[in-house]
Amino acid sequence: MRELQKVIMEEMGVKPTIDPAEEVERRVQFLCDYVKATGSQGFVLGISGGIDSTLAGRMAQMAVDKLRAEGNEADFVAVRLPHGVQADEADAAAAMDWVAASTEVTINIKAATDGMEAAFEEGTGMQISDFNKGNVKARMRMVAQYAIAGERNLLVIGTDHGSESTTGFFTKFGDGGADILPLFTLDKGQNRQLLQHLGAPERLWAKEPTADLLDGKPLRSDEDELGISYDDIDAYLQGQEISDEVAEKLETKYLRSRHKRTTPVEIRDTWWR
Ligand SMILES: Nc1ncnc2c1ncn2[C@@H]1O[C@H](COP(=O)(O)OP(=O)(O)OC[C@H]2O[C@@H]([n+]3cccc(C(=O)O)c3)[C@H](O)[C@@H]2O)[C@@H](O)[C@H]1O
Ligand SMILES: Nc1ncnc2c1ncn2[C@@H]1O[C@H](COP(=O)(O)OP(=O)(O)OP(=O)(O)O)[C@@H](O)[C@H]1O
Numbered sequence: 716m717r718e719l720q721k722v723i724m725e726e727m728g729v730k731p732t733i734d735p736a737e738e739v740e741r742r743v744q745f746l747c748d749y750v751k752a753t754g755s756q757g758f759v760l761g762i763s764g765g766i767d768s769t770l771a772g773r774m775a776q777m778a779v780d781k782l783r784a785e786g787n788e789a790d791f792v793a794v795r796l797p798h799g800v801q802a803d804e805a806d807a808a809a810a811m812d813w814v815a816a817s818t819e820v821t822i823n824i825k826a827a828t829d830g831m832e833a834a835f836e837e838g839t840g841m842q843i844s845d846f847n848k849g850n851v852k853a854r855m856r857m858v859a860q861y862a863i864a865g866e867r868n869l870l871v872i873g874t875d876h877g878s879e880s881t882t883g884f885f886t887k888f889g890d891g892g893a894d895i896l897p898l899f900t901l902d903k904g905q906n907r908q909l910l911q912h913l914g915a916p917e918r919l920w921a922k923e924p925t926a927d928l929l930d931g932k933p934l935r936s937d938e939d940e941l942g943i944s945y946d947d948i949d950a951y952l953q954g955q956e957i958s959d960e961v962a963e964k965l966e967t968k969y970l971r972s973r974h975k976r977t978t979p980v981e982i983r984d985t986w987w988r
């Protein structure tokens with residue numbers, strides 16, 4: 716096995732095979748235990764219609780149901796965060812239905828994002844690129860979720876997991892900004908597997924992953940942007956051999972995104988040297 720593969724596998728903790736029922740139970744329990752330990756009152760999470768937020772959202776509601784059954788006060792706020800009207804609006808609606816959150820909210824991030832774009836252009840005299848604006852959208856979603864968390868004493872759920880963390884395929888302090896990560900140590904295929912196990916409709920578990928951040932390319936697939944398939948990433952994280960060319964591409968992305976998987980670098984840190 717490649718030397719770096721061993722390091723990455725250890726960091727991501729993805730198992731080659733999982734027992735879906737056990738994984739769901741363990742993660743729901745983790746959510747319950749952390750709420751109790753912190754004295755918070757539940758969770759908030761953006762529901763996009765994609766695989767990760769559908770799974771994390773369903774598990775959050777399962778945790779809240781369990782907490783309530785044990786006599787605790789708890790709530791899960793599932794929040795739609797469209798930028799205008801989503802191209803996959805129907806998937807987001809289907810995900811909200813299936814997640815069946817105790818509280819549902821919609822905050823449209825278009826006005827805030829456009830406001831930041833206009834202020835940026837006025838202040839700097841520069842145009843913001845579509846790519847950079849995409850990261851602003853992801854950060855606006857983070858701002859909206861923390862505003863809800865702050866008002867209601869909730870924790871912000873993040874959906875980061877092995878297959879996205881490895882390549883740094885998330886916006887730093889955007890979707891990467893969260894309090895608790897119930898999907899960590901799973902890979903993309905396993906997220907799909909857990910959704911199927913929980914009985915999600917096929918349109919939700921079979922959906923093509925998309926960050927959907929670009930005005931110019933709505934629903935651009937993650938695999939198109941990454942240039943690596945999730946099957947290859949998952950195989951690598953499970954200790955299988957993939958082509959050297961793909962492994963090198965993945966490892967380059969891993970090394971370049973180290974700063975996203977740690978707290979901000981300070982004077983005593985040596986990992987970057
Ligand atoms: N070495 C270093 N040490 C410390 N900080 C460093 C750094 N290099 C860059 N930085 C900082 O990091 C910033 C770049 O990071 P970041 O702002 O995240 O931007 P970046 O990594 O360039 O872009 C985010 C990527 O994640 C993808 N994404 C985002 C959101 C959701 C999803 C999804 O799957 O749904 C995917 C998105 O499509 C894009 O490919 C720089 O502007 C700089 O401030
Ligand atoms: N349009 C959106 N509405 C609400 N939340 C969103 C939206 N887009 C992204 N998010 C939030 O950002 C997180 C990261 O997006 P990401 O695309 O990685 O996950 P996903 O959409 O849930 O699943 P997939 O990777 O399969 O598309 C989501 O899990 C969700 O919490």
Ligand SMILES: [Mg+2]
Pocket residue numbers: 763765766924925926927
């Ligand atoms: Mg998505």
